[in-house]
Amino acid sequence: MSRLDVQIGSMHLKAPVVSASGCFGYGEEYSEFIDLNRLGAVVVKGISLKPMHGNPPPRICETPCGMLNSIGLQNVGLKVFLKEKLPFLRTFDTKVIVNILGNSLKDYEKLARSLDDAGVDAIELNVSCPNVRKGGIWFGTDRKMLGKLVSAIKASLQHSVLITKLSPTVSDIGEFAQIAEDAGSDAVSLINTIPGMAIDINTRKPKIRNIIGGLSGPAIKPIALRMVHETYKSVTIPIIGMGGIMNASDALEFIIAGATAVAVGTANFINPLTTAEIIDGISNFMKQENLTALNDLTGSLHDG
Amino acid sequence: MELTSPENENQALPGQFYMLGAGQGYDPLLKRAFSLFRNTPDGFQILYRIQGRGTSLMRDMKAGTSVEVLGPLGRPYPEPSKKQTPLVIAGGVGLASVFSLVEKFPKQAYMLYGARSGEDLFSVTELRDAARDLLLSTDDGSLGKKGTVMDSLHELVSTHATLLNERLIMYACGPEQMLREVSQFGMAHNIQTYISFEAHMACGVGACLSCAVAVKKKKSKQKSQQDNQPVYKKVCTDGPVFDAREIAW
Numbered sequence: 001m002s003r004l005d006v007q008i009g010s011m012h013l014k015a016p017v018v019s020a021s022g023c024f025g026y027g028e029e030y031s032e033f034i035d036l037n038r039l040g041a042v043v044v045k046g047i048s049l050k051p052m053h054g055n056p057p058p059r060i061c062e063t064p065c066g067m068l069n070s071i072g073l074q075n076v077g078l079k080v081f082l083k084e085k086l087p088f089l090r091t092f093d094t095k096v097i098v099n100i101l102g103n104s105l106k107d108y109e110k111l112a113r114s115l116d117d118a119g120v121d122a123i124e125l126n127v128s129c130p131n132v133r134k135g136g137i138w139f140g141t142d143r144k145m146l147g148k149l150v151s152a153i154k155a156s157l158q159h160s161v162l163i164t165k166l167s168p169t170v171s172d173i174g175e176f177a178q179i180a181e182d183a184g185s186d187a188v189s190l191i192n193t194i195p196g197m198a199i200d201i202n203t204r205k206p207k208i209r210n211i212i213g214g215l216s217g218p219a220i221k222p223i224a225l226r227m228v229h230e231t232y233k234s235v236t237i238p239i240i241g242m243g244g245i246m247n248a249s250d251a252l253e254f255i256i257a258g259a260t261a262v263a264v265g266t267a268n269f270i271n272p273l274t275t276a277e278i279i280d281g282i283s284n285f286m287k288q289e290n291l292t293a294l295n296d297l298t299g300s301l302h303d304g
Numbered sequence: 305m306e307l308t309s310p311e312n313e314n315q316a317l318p319g320q321f322y323m324l325g326a327g328q329g330y331d332p333l334l335k336r337a338f339s340l341f342r343n344t345p346d347g348f349q350i351l352y353r354i355q356g357r358g359t360s361l362m363r364d365m366k367a368g369t370s371v372e373v374l375g376p377l378g379r380p381y382p383e384p385s386k387k388q389t390p391l392v393i394a395g396g397v398g399l400a401s402v403f404s405l406v407e408k409f410p411k412q413a414y415m416l417y418g419a420r421s422g423e424d425l426f427s428v429t430e431l432r433d434a435a436r437d438l439l440l441s442t443d444d445g446s447l448g449k450k451g452t453v454m455d456s457l458h459e460l461v462s463t464h465a466t467l468l469n470e471r472l473i474m475y476a477c478g479p480e481q482m483l484r485e486v487s488q489f490g491m492a493h494n495i496q497t498y499i500s501f502e503a504h505m506a507c508g509v510g511a512c513l514s515c516a517v518a519v520k521k522k523k524s525k526q527k528s529q530q531d532n533q534p535v536y537k538k539v540c541t542d543g544p545v546f547d548a549r550e551i552a553w
Contacts, residue, residue: 025511029541033374033509045513053533060506060514065330067506071513074536218330246330269507270325270335272374 003293004283006040006260008238009161009186011095011121013040013261015279016294017251020242020265021046021099021124021165022071023216026085027092033272038279040261041095044085046126048101049110051077061198061207066217066244067266068196070210073101078111082118095121097163105152112153116160123160125153125185128167128192140167140192146176147183154184163240166190166231173227174234181235189240189263190231191224217266218244225257232258232299246274248281255282258299305362307373308347316340316348316376318405319500319545323508324350325372326358334506335374337540339401339477351400351426377508378544381405381475381498384412388473388496391460392435393453393486395419395478399426401500401544402477407434414467415439416456418478422447453478454485468493474548476500487548497548503539510541517543518552 006016018041024030027042036042054074061068076085081098089096098120102108112123127140127149139145146164154162164180166173168191177188193214198207206212224243231239241259244266245251251262267274282294291297307324316322323335336358338350352359365371381402384390390413392402399417406413407430415435419425420443428447432438439456440448449456461467472493476486477500490497503515516536534552537543 023511025509029507029509029511053535054513054516056518056534057514057516057536058504059516060504060512062332062334065333067334069506069512069514074513074516217333266333266506269512270333271372272509 004279004286006238006294008122008163008240008261011041011161011186013095014093015040016255016261016282017275017279018095018097018240018261018263019043019268019275020263021097021126022069023265023268026076026081027089028085030268030272031088034276036089036092036094038276039094041097041121042089042092043097043099043124043263044081044089045075046073046099046101047075047078047081047111047115048073049078049107051075051080056209058208059210059213061213063196063198063215063217064219066215066219068198068208068213068215069193070208070213072210078114082114086118086120097122097124099124099126099165101126105149108149108153109156112156112160116157120160122163122186123153123157124163124165124189125150126165126192128165128169140165140176141170143176143179147179150180150183150185161186163187163189165192166227167192168194168223168227168243172230174230177231177235177239181237185237187238187240187260188231188235189242191220191227191243194220194223216244218246218250220244221250221253225253228254228259229257229301245278246270248278248285251278251282252285252297255294255297256299256301258301260295260298305352305365306344306347306349307371308344309373314376315343317380318408319381319401319498320376320378321401321508321544322348322350322373322375323377323505324362326361332358332361335372335508337377337503337505337508339500339544340376340404341400342404342407351397351403353397374508378540379542381500381545384409384473385471387471389414389467389470391472391474391495392416393457393474393476393478393482395453395476395482396424398476398478398482398500398502400477402475403427403431405475406431410434411436414460416441416453416460418442418448418451418453418456420444453482454489457486457489472496474498477502483548484553487551487553490548498545499548499551500544501539501546502544505540508540510538513538515539517546519546519550520552
């Protein structure tokens with residue numbers, strides 16, 4: 001019997017596959033298509049203190065083997081999340097990870113404290129959203145700010161595990177992962193989308209209203225994989241790897257590169273059953289390879 | 305295009321849509337949203353205009369090709385009550401969304417249907433059979449009256465003097481400009497009006513938040529971080545059919 005469960009800090013995931021923030025709503029949107037009990041965790045859409053309306057449309061555009069999005073963190077806000085969204089997720093046997101975004105250190109602290117009090121399993125610090133002006137990526141690309149933010153949030157958590165979601169728009173992602181680790185982050189997740197553009201040559205207008213959006217999908221997978229590998233060499237904390245994962249084979253590449261668990265984003269849009277199919281695929285692979293524990297596979301790249 | 309499925313237990317209602325995978329592999333990556341055109345005994349039909357890579361691939365598909373489909377999705381058109389007279393307006397490929405509604409209430413609906421040119425008008429014979437009255441219009445005058453569906457609408461109400469005294473319910477799908485004018489007409493004459501939007505969407509189930517449509521704000525106790533910005537609803541799960549009074553044009 002092969003074991004698919006993994007450990008992210010003090011949080012135990014029964015399967016190494018979670019949803020990626022922003023690609024699975026609040027879980028309820030996909031609950032009629034897939035059994036949420038199968039996932040290691042549901043990572044919900046980024047939550048801010050107050051509701052956010054998001055950016056004007058068009059918000060997405062398809063690109064070769066990928067898509068650009070600039071949703072602008074539209075979300076219901078902390079209060080409605082706690083009252084209306086979290087209780088539903090709690091009816092499932094899966095962990096709940098809440099992605100949080102603030103304009104200031106204080107915002108992040110308030111969010112983290114309230115969610116920790118509410119008993120969510122983990123907080124994912126969003127310091128890498130490319131689509132909002134304030135906060136987000138600004139924290140994730142400044143070494144001092146990142147360290148300060150992570151240690152402040154770590155200090156305000158009693159129970160919840162702290163995951164820092166890293167931006168790919170830095171020169172050395174391993175260095176930023178290390179800053180997060182040194183500041184007390186229990187894990188890192190990567191990569192967030194890569195800022196990109198697309199233009200309609202006839203109107204000479206950008207294809208998304210915000211001009212720049214985040215690129216996701218299979219187009220970014222090789223970059224994400226490289227960054228997971230670099231991060232694995234820099235830190236000892238667990239890595240949740242993501243970026244263009246479409247199937248079990250992609251997921252296994254991330255695990256071999258050093259990821260303890262993987263997150264599935266854009267692929268949910270195309271096939272809502274992707275996460276469950278990946279879990280089955282990983283399980284089959286382990287049987288074929290006579291592996292008893294998934295951990296034996298993490299970081300097992302033969303690079304010599 | 306007609307699709308058949310062994311698992312087509314839930315027939316779509318007029319106004320609902322399906323997400324359809326146009327290609328194999330990852331390019332194009334996303335599914336596309338298509339309105340139900342018409343239900344068939346073991347599947348359904350969609351109507352599409354060749355617009356980009358996805359629809360070009362669909363044009364080149366051979367009969368018997370398997371495609372991935374998610375649906376039916378979205379909210380359908382509210383049905384007219386027994387006392388209401390339906391007035392259905394379609395612009396171009398917007399016909400897809402309202403066709404099955406007209407067929408569902410035979411000989412009841414006034415139907416206005418316009419396109420650029422006569423070759424862009426589909427299923428005219430079936431519409432003539434299904435509608436109580438059909439007014440066609442084209443931009444170039446090659447079929448029906450030269451003009452837009454709005455011209456047809458003004459003509460209809462002027463030739464049917466008592467029509468505006470009847471309890472009308474309007475349904476419309478087509479280009480945004482048309483939807484705006486239909487909505488304004490409906491509100492000006494106090495007619496219950498439902499419009500269906502087309503939007504780029506990645507998921508179709510309310511998760512990706514791509515298909516935003518700006519709606520009027522409700523007074524709310526809780527302040528948002530962006531009070532000066534519009535409020536959005538999702539075309540996929542809040543719509544695609546909206547009450548015209550909701551939309552912030």
